[in-house]
Amino acid sequence: MGLPAKLLGTGEQELLHLRSHGKTMIKPTIWLVVVAALFGAVFAMLPVGWRPVSGWVVTLLAVALAIPVYLLPLLRWRTTTYTLTNHRLITRSGIITKVGHDVPVSRISNVTYERSLSDRMFGCGSLVFTTSAEAPVVLYDIPKVEEVGVAISNLLFGVRA
Known part of the structure; x- marks a missing residue:
């Protein structure tokens, strides 16, 4: 289940909807x-x-x-989600008090991933997004982090699947 359509802008399409790996x-x-x-x-x-x-x-x-x-x-864990659209990276979290953070895809200048030994055993890792104006955005324990990183890099650099 992704974000409701009413939270997406005109022409915006959801590409990935993720939450942290169950290892958490x-x-x-x-x-x-x-x-x-x-x-x-x-x-x-x-x-x-x-x-x-x-x-x-x-x-x-x-x-x-x-x-x-x-x-x-x-x-x-259930209320923390990460959504990538063709326009922005959206993070949402919070049980009672909801917190959201949107980063336009155009402001992301670099995508890296980090995988510890336990992350490699469980098939997950952390994605680090470097933006042009803010501190890096880190998404922890993302399942299939390498595949997600490649998909995001393809979006950033204009490669279409």
């Missing part, structure tokens, strides 16, 4: 499993005479801890 959810998922195991062990050690009230208390505490540990990173 590995740590939150591990923490969620740890929280579940910890609270499961606590629940198992509670005296039977304290149940069911103690079970509800433990469950509420586990859910309260799972929200910042897993749910917020998941929502952050």
Whole structure:
């Protein structure tokens, strides 16, 4: 699902719509499993005479801890998108407060990518856009970063696929 048509200008076409690679959810998922195991062990050690009230208390505490540990990173990941059109690079993020940044394609002077060892294992990387007026725009953990970089370079230098 890309940007709604009402957010695109006249004659503007969406070329790519991306979000960060799912690898960004590995740590939150591990923490969620740890929280579940910890609270499961606590629940198992509670005296039977304290149940069911103690079970509800433990469950509420586990859910309260799972929200910042897993749910917020998941929502952050789902609400952060990167869209490339034939006119601009559009970044959107935010769960409650939405933040957007648009860079005209004509202002992008260089596209580079960076891939760490873990990025190479997961098939992703970071794209760095150097613009003529601003600090570089960095898009982290982009899937198939080399292919995306080539597509963007083709757009910038006028090569049509």
